[in-house]
Amino acid sequence: xxxxxxxxxxxxxxxxxxxxxxxxxxxxxxxxxxxxxxxxxxxxxxxxxxxxxxxxxxxxxxxxxxxxxxxxxxxxxxxxxxxxxxxxxxxxxxxxxxxxxxxxxxxxxxxxxxxxxxxxxxxxxxxxxxxxxxxxxxxxxxxxxxxxxxxxxxxxxxxxxxxxxxxxxxxxxxxxxxx
Amino acid sequence: xxxxxxxxxxxxxxxxxxxxxxxxxxxxxxxxxxxxxxxxxxxxxxxxxxxxxxxxxxxxxxxxxxxxxxxxxxxxxxxxxxxxxxxxxxxxxxxxxxxxxxxxxxxxxxxxxxxxxxxxxxxxxxxxxxxxxxxxxxxxxxxxxxxxxxxxxxxxxxxxxxxxxxxxxxxxxxxxxxxxxxxxxxxxxxxxxxxxxxx
Numbered sequence: 400x401x402x403x404x405x406x407x408x409x410x411x412x413x414x415x416x417x418x419x420x421x422x423x424x425x426x427x428x429x430x431x432x433x434x435x436x437x438x439x440x441x442x443x444x445x446x447x448x449x450x451x452x453x454x455x456x457x458x459x460x461x462x463x464x465x466x467x468x469x470x471x472x473x474x475x476x477x478x479x480x481x482x483x484x485x486x487x488x489x490x491x492x493x494x495x496x497x498x499x500x501x502x503x504x505x506x507x508x509x510x511x512x513x514x515x516x517x518x519x520x521x522x523x524x525x526x527x528x529x530x531x532x533x534x535x536x537x538x539x540x541x542x543x544x545x546x547x548x549x550x551x552x553x554x555x556x557x558x559x560x561x562x563x564x565x566x567x568x569x570x571x572x573x574x575x576x577x578x
Numbered sequence: 579x580x581x582x583x584x585x586x587x588x589x590x591x592x593x594x595x596x597x598x599x600x601x602x603x604x605x606x607x608x609x610x611x612x613x614x615x616x617x618x619x620x621x622x623x624x625x626x627x628x629x630x631x632x633x634x635x636x637x638x639x640x641x642x643x644x645x646x647x648x649x650x651x652x653x654x655x656x657x658x659x660x661x662x663x664x665x666x667x668x669x670x671x672x673x674x675x676x677x678x679x680x681x682x683x684x685x686x687x688x689x690x691x692x693x694x695x696x697x698x699x700x701x702x703x704x705x706x707x708x709x710x711x712x713x714x715x716x717x718x719x720x721x722x723x724x725x726x727x728x729x730x731x732x733x734x735x736x737x738x739x740x741x742x743x744x745x746x747x748x749x750x751x752x753x754x755x756x757x758x759x760x761x762x763x764x765x766x767x768x769x770x771x772x773x774x775x776x777x
Contacts, residue, residue, distance in 0.1 A: 419642040455598045455671030458641040463672030486640030487648035504759035512755030513633040514717035519733035521710035524606045528703035536696045544700035563600045570697020575689040
């Protein structure tokens with residue numbers, strides 16, 4: 400029944416987690432530690448810490464690890480599928496519907512009205528990121544890195560991937576003495 | 579360019595691999611990277627469509643970046659495209675997770691790793707800030723300055739001050755959006771008799 404529990408557990412944790420991966424962490428904790436007892440509290444904190452040190456979406460990293468731990472490679476695939484597939488299908492179906500009615504004023508109005516919300520949401524995220532950066536690296540490092548990153552990406556049109564890599568190097572060499 | 583089948587899969591793989599491996603700091607940090615690949619590097623979609631995808635991805639449950647990867651893959655190459663995009667986005671870090679569990683204590687305690695992550699966060703903030711500005715500019719262009727600002731304030735109050743859930747705010751704006759053009763037309767028709775020049 401392990402395989403079935405993996406599907407149900409990760410399906411529930413993610414289908415109830417509004418607001419992206421981080422929002423489903425407490426729900427995943429509930430399924431993984433409290434309900435199915437796949438990991439104890441300490442293990443969960445460890446994989447969460449490791450997950451946060453690695454790139455990529457957090458929910459899928461946790462699902463992959465726990466799935467593998469419970470039922471090896473098939474377990475990993477099942478846990479990942481239960482995490483991703485339901486909401487991905489929902490998004491695809493909704494967007495298809497939207498595109499079918501692309502010319503209708505209703506759909507046009509909806510896609511116009513979404514812009515200010517997205518702008519404000521991005522602004523709030525920007526603020527959160529800046530705030531957490533000031534907390535860990537201090538205000539001058541934050542401003543300095545942000546200014547160089549802006550100049551590189553927006554003025555010099557350097558690919559963000561390269562800017563991120565440069566920030567890694569700077570962080571590893573310099574900020575490792577600060578944080 | 580990318581019209582060949584293998585070329586499309588190659589692009590999907592490479593774009594999603596890059597965004598998966600470079601997106602530190604959870605879901606939101608990946609959004610600007612995905613936009614860069616989808617809108618600027620490969621021209622799969624324009625900025626408006628990206629905004630729609632992002633809004634709906636936000637309004638639906640589950641991880642956001644993987645949903646967007648799935649949709650972009652699907653749009654390009656159907657179900658197989660979606661599979662390729664999602665797997666290249668999540669597998670590298672998922673496998674690293676399993677492989678690195680033995681060195682977990684070292685990694686999460688390492689000053690160098692912590693420093694590297696701290697170095698990327700301001701870059702992510704800049705990318706998100708630029709996106710905020712561009713969507714704001716779009717909104718003003720489409721809605722006019724007055725209505726645009728009113729809606730910014732409304733969104734800010736709901737999201738930040740009243741702490742209403744993202745999904746609910748998006749649903750509210752979408753609901754009004756469905757009637758927006760109808761309302762604008764009605765208002766214009768009512769104004770028309772009094773004004774000689776139609777605005």
